[in-house]
Amino acid sequence: MTRRIALFTATRAEYGLLRPVARALAAQDGTAPLWLVGGAHLSVTLGGTVSEIEADGEPVAARLQDTAPADDTPAAVARAAARTGAAVAEALVRLAPDALVVLGDRTELLGAATAAVCLGVPLVHLEGGHVTEGAIDDRIRHAVSKLADLHFTARPAYADRLLQLGEPADRVFVVGSTGVDDLRAAGPTDLAAASAALDWPLNPGVVLVAWHPETLSGRDAGADVRAVLAGVLAAAGERRLVLTGPNADVGREAVQAELERVAAAHPDRVRLYASLGRARWGKVLGAADALVGNSSAGVIEAPALGVPSVNAGDRQAGRLRLPGVIDCDVTAEGVAAALRQALDPAFRAGLSPDPLADGQAAKRIAATLATVDFGALARKPFVDRP
Template sequence: MRRLLITTAGRSDYGIYHSILNRIEAEPELDYSLLVTGQHLSTAGGETVREIERDGRPIAARIPLPETMSNCAAVADAMAAALAGTGALLARGAFDIAVVLGDRFEMFATTAACVPFNIPIAHIHGGEVSFGAVDDSLRHAMTKMAHLHFVATDDYARRVRQMGEEDWRIMVSGAPALDTIMNANLPDRAALSSKFGISLDEPPLLVTFHPVTRQFGEAGHQTRALLAALEAVDHPVVLTAPNADVESDVIRMLMTDFVRRRPGRSWLVESFGALNYLAMLRESRAMVGNSSSGLIETPGFQLPTVNIGDRQKGRTRAANVIDCAADKNAIEAAIYKAIGPVFRASLASMANPYGDGHAADRIVSRLRDIPIDHRLIAKSFVDL
């Protein structure tokens, strides 16, 4: 039986893995364990490892990291701790393939730890660009360490080839999150309202906003602009807590104060969990923020999305995305356009550029069947 080690560092990647883990569990030739780290084990982040435990997923190791909310040095310390902890796990456990996803600093560190062990690395969601975040550099570095690439679109496959990767290593799988949207039994409106104590009598704006890590010092200004626009629109608002990047504490503080001033009209949820978050997209009138989920998952619900600022600059967009500057007036105008009936009606026949809902089948079949040999491990560089 082939053993996979799958790294999960937070609520967002765990949600994306959902369909892949289910597919692996149905495959008799594969076994897996999770390396759990990052925000999953953070008290401030809601200790989302509990969702993994409730799902009954096997955990190979838990690697706690220093809190990193407003401290660049703490991010470097966290990367060091993730790398060392992963190395200790690999030294005592035999794994055939390591599976990583995306571009987070925690994920980069666990990927780097696999290199001296010559463990083949499978990377999901490579080839993408997000100029506003330092994660952009980490993602491309992970591509060069990885041996298999599961990308979401043809354009992203082209970028991976441009980085010198051999064509046979690259598969256009689509985005795994779409599998869950199309196939999972999502919680209904009443269950969401009851579980999180939010009113869904009127479809809210769902806000997911994170620090723009290449614009250090701007988190406060940008968040104030966002919240001022939300106040001007005067619509019910459900905010999700920011991730663990530097300056996330500033965003969290401002969001908390915003919700306090708008009782019964605004709510801050630390972590919805994978399926509940998708259900919230279904129930919302529009999504507002700068999260990749606004580009990848929202098209599956034909949900209007206001994408603020530069954090996702460079990523493929569907017709439901309205880009705007991180400015109060620009955000307000974009929200009014998004919630207008004309724009929503224009999305009725839109296609999602990120896939067809069968990514997990493609990924797991490849992980099962690829020969683990010298050809896989000894990478060549393709000069264009």
């Protein structure tokens, strides 16, 4: 009998990380993916990225309507998480999957995970064990880890943290990050391929910028991104700048307004994309001279490809750092200095791809989901450790 594995996605970020898992499940005998799609994917304001999922040929089993935040206030984000829980519950009752897979630390995951636990649907969590001290996501990630029945994480250090949370060792698997699976499968990229993907010549080079609000700092989200963009403009030389829209976090609207202002002020040099989509993102990242911002891609995907990354502020504080990641303050001067270092040919020449990012994480996950005894996961002990 085919095991039907539901995958929940509410944003472009975790969709790109889950897509390799869905494809591995589809390619493997005895498993099939079911996409539960909601949140920003179904919001025109937030990019309407369900169209990208459909363009990829992925089967959407359930559209979770009215699950995106109405605005970027804390109350709207909280209400969206609650609506997501209700919508996921309805989808799980209707589809009766064998398990639900969630990834990461977005607020929407609380609703989805709660629904699975209440309905007795085995919950599989990807990318637990990270620490991101500068975002509310940190608490959500650990909470979902405690709700989950099975864990797939990227590094031994992250697995150790899950064990510290009392998780049984036989339920925690170190598989690498799915974030680079697609990038590895696509093979080498270059400036010509990236230019063709965007239909915009990127000569003499490109800097990719991905900035999201810091949700725990109390900082002015608009002022922060204004400083980051000023630093990038000062240090990038004649390179093109590709900006991606922010996540649906508190403070999003202020960030979006600043991105739009800079793109309008420099139309020949700067372009803003609500969502690049996974294919274009991979091509631009692989060809970029540097990635600047505070996205997890800067500390996971960019280093895996040997692309220099400037990480500004505290949003990713606590994550492991690989060579090629340059941390700096959220000031124009700090960002400019860090970017100049990243753009130094000698700096990049000293980098090498992450050996743990071999592009096989999704296959490892799918193989385990094909054989694990889901029934035995219903009772999860808390393991006390010294």
